[in-house]
Structure formats: C-alpha cells, structure tokens
Amino acid sequence: DGGITQSPKYLFRKEGQNVTLSCEQNLNHDAMYWYRQDPGQGLRLIYYSQIVNDFQKGDIAEGYSVSREKKESFPLTVTSAQKNPTAFYLCASSVQGNGELFFGEGSRLTVL
Amino acid sequence: AQSVTQPDIHITVSEGASLELRCNYSYGATPYLFWYVQSPGQGLQLLLKYFSGDTLVQGIKGFEAEFKRSQSSFNLRKPSVHWSDAAEYFCVGSQGNLIFGKGTKLSVKP
Numbered sequence: 001d002g003g004i005t006q007s008p009k010y011l012f013r014k015e016g017q018n019v020t021l022s023c024e025q026n027l028n029h030d031a032m033y034w035y036r037q038d039p040g041q042g043l044r045l046i047y048y049s050q051i052v053n054d055f056q057k058g059d060i061a062e063g064y065s066v067s068r069e070k071k072e073s074f075p076l077t078v079t080s081a082q083k084n085p086t087a088f089y090l091c092a093s094s095v096q097g098n099g100e101l102f103f104g105e106g107s108r109l110t111v112l
Numbered sequence: 113a114q115s116v117t118q119p120d121i122h123i124t125v126s127e128g129a130s131l132e133l134r135c136n137y138s139y140g141a142t143p144y145l146f147w148y149v150q151s152p153g154q155g156l157q158l159l160l161k162y163f164s165g166d167t168l169v170q171g172i173k174g175f176e177a178e179f180k181r182s183q184s185s186f187n188l189r190k191p192s193v194h195w196s197d198a199a200e201y202f203c204v205g206s207q208g209n210l211i212f213g214k215g216t217k218l219s220v221k222p
Contacts, residue, residue: 042214090155099144099206103155
C-alpha cells in the first residue's frame with residue numbers, strides 16, 4: 001500500500017541533543033512537508049521541498065534542518081538550537097501544485 | 113492577508129444529532145479548500161476537497177461541505193453524528209501556499 005511512514009512514533013531526548021525524525025513516502029509525490037503541532041495552535045510549517053535537492057523554510061524553521069537527497073525521503077533534524085522542541089511532528093506529501101496533502105502518523109518528541 | 117478561520121474551538125454534540133463545523137476564508141480569489149480530520153495521536157486524513165464546480169461536495173464517512181462564495185465559507189456538515197466522529201477537524205485553504213485553520217475539536221455525547 002502506498003503511503004507515508006514516519007519513525008519513530010515516540011522519541012525522548014535530553015536537552016542539548018540533536019534528533020532526526022524520519023519520513024519516507026512511496027506515493028511518488030514531488031512535494032514533501034514538515035509541520036509542527038502544538039495544542040491549540042493548529043499546524044505550523046517548518047520546511048517544505050518541491051523537488052529533490054531543494055527545500056525552503058516555512059514559518060518556524062529556526063532550530064530545524066532538513067535534507068532531500070532522494071524523492072521518497074525527507075528527514076527532519078531537531079537541533080539543540082530549537083528552544084522548545086517538545087511537540088508532535090507531522091510529515092506530509094502532495095502531488096505538485098494542488099495542495100491535497102497525505103500525512104504520516106506523526107512523531108511525538110519529548111525533551112526531558 | 114490570506115487566512116482561514118474556524119470560529120469554534122470546541123463543539124459538543126449528541127450522538128445522532130446533526131453537525132455543522134464552520135470555516136471562513138479570506139483570499140483574493142477562490143482558493144482550493146479542504147477538510148481534514150485528525151484522531152488523537154494520529155496524522156490527518158482528507159475528508160473532502162473543493163477545487164471548482166459543484167458547490168456541494170461529498171466526502172468520506174458521510175460528510176459533506178458547501179462552498180458559499182458570497183459568505184466566504186466552506187462549512188462541513190454531517191446529518192447524524194456517530195461516536196467515532198469525535199476528533200479534531202481542520203479546514204485548509206490553498207492558493208499556492210497552504211493555510212490551516214486552528215482546528216475544531218468535536219466531542220460526541222452518548
């Protein structure tokens with residue numbers, strides 16, 4: 001079945017550590033996105049990529065980094081520079097241009 | 113500025129009652145419009161979408177939405193709510209970039 005796979009589902013890290021969240025899709029979609037979700041704030045865009053080897057900052061990119069070396073993969077690194085990293089992170093993909101997103105199941109990051 | 117507004121943060125309805133979730137948009141031209149549903153701890157699932165044409169859009173799980181240009185609205189409806197509909201619902205607009213509403217949490221009373 002085609003879809004988006006995020007891992008790990010739950011992740012704990014100590015302050016000062018970097019952590020990488022995985023996102024893989026087999027939908028052959030060009031565009032991929034990372035969102036952060038906090039209670040009462042909806043979804044906020046961190047980074048997006050419309051093509052391999054290219055990505056753009058979203059609304060809250062500070063303290064995060066991404067790469068897009070393969071069409072099917074778009075990992076997100078939460079760096080130690082992110083002041084409040086505890087959140088639910090969602091990866092999504094779409095066919096270029098129409099805005100219809102397909103989401104993964106999410107990764108919940110807790111900083112101890 | 114472009115925006116998508118969901119005026120209701122939390123709604124409670126009784127099982128079997130009808131449901132309407134409100135969504136208003138502000139764009140220069142008519143955007144693509146979407147409704148997504150999110151169960152706790154899960155990703156978002158597309159319920160329905162409006163690109164153009166018929167203003168009444170049918171979706172999955174018995175949901176429908178009506179696009180009203182004069183009111184800049186795209187409200188989600190369901191004639192009879194089931195307990196499994198309890199979730200958070202997001203209205204999304206797209207005109208190049210995607211804009212999410214803040215979401216409406218739906219609780220269902222037995």
